[in-house]
Amino acid sequence: MGLIAEFRMTSEQLPLVDVAEGVPEATVEFESVQGHPSGAPTFIVRVAGADADAIKAAFADADSVTDHSLVVADGATRRYRCRPTGNPPTDLELLADNGSIPDRVLATPSGWEERRWFADREEFDQFRTFCRANDYELQLDRLVEADEGPDGRVTSPFGTGDRSRPREMTEAQQEALVTAHKMGYFDTPRTATMADVADELGVASASLSERLRRAQNHLIAEFRRSSSIKPRIN
Template structure:
């Protein structure tokens, strides 16, 4: 019986973590094109954040060779990024077992979502068996940091939005009730933060992650390719 796992790998040496650190208010989703040699290009979808800050961060990142904006729609931007380093060059000084990392690439698993976060990657993947997942998690526990966020059997599907945590649901509900999502906005981020008893930056991150989860579960699977230019309203 297969497993679906959501987990975070805490390793600052992973590609594009510097970019995520520079733009903490944005969500960076990464796709790796493995069939392009030892420096596979990345497709990076960025939700939110300042385009100028994002592109400055890409330009200044030590592990980015070249980048190209390939499409945008609203506050979503898609980039093709050429890696400046191979995985061996990027991770060699940080992982003791590079051969083990290469072995993971041939494991009976599919990583379907990679979110780059400050300090690492948050991933969702399908694993053929508990043994397969055990080898994957053991590698990262031994070589970096590993946090398991959710683990279910593959037939235990969840309805859209069920990936939200209780705190994310609460933040969305309070923000909605106070009018944070109204146009024009009726409540500031600080007002929502005061109601929840946490900092404004924590509210911002919690709402961003909740909105990203809802988009991934409901809208993203039906998206057509992004247009070359965003329509004006």
């Protein structure tokens, strides 16, 4: 038994709120968060539905994030790398120990809109305590129970899914995987290094490593779930 919550966190102090305010017609979505042993994490943010110059100006004018840079532009969709400014939230250890899994996080002009998986009510209450400690007003839209079946999948009014299942492979992850394969990164012996592929994509090696890891995790998870794929014994 688990819980799935849809809620809004309202605060002007949340990162990227000022970016969303600068392009209110756009969708500003967190694609990944890369933690660091010391210092602020790195956000990869997907922005779609706004003029490219307007998006660039919104990041340039934002006070909530710094070190912003364009990662990739694909038509009307642009992905930026950035880091939050200011001091980290209080009780960050409490959030780090929380086992909940964010499924979707959108930045809006007033805060964040989020859908998150929780193992139980205690985990949800712990998350809500963290929000209150940081003056984030949490407005709960839906909180429903999810029943877990023998195959690890969960069923709820939101639909069917797997709490442990990674999100669908992103376009950036697909691009990284295909480019690495084409360049010979997976060959034996390798004909391209991580740095070679990263240079081709115009990203940092650390970012590429994270994308490849997530892409491979997704493929392996799909392999294990597919009843039509059987291991071959020679």
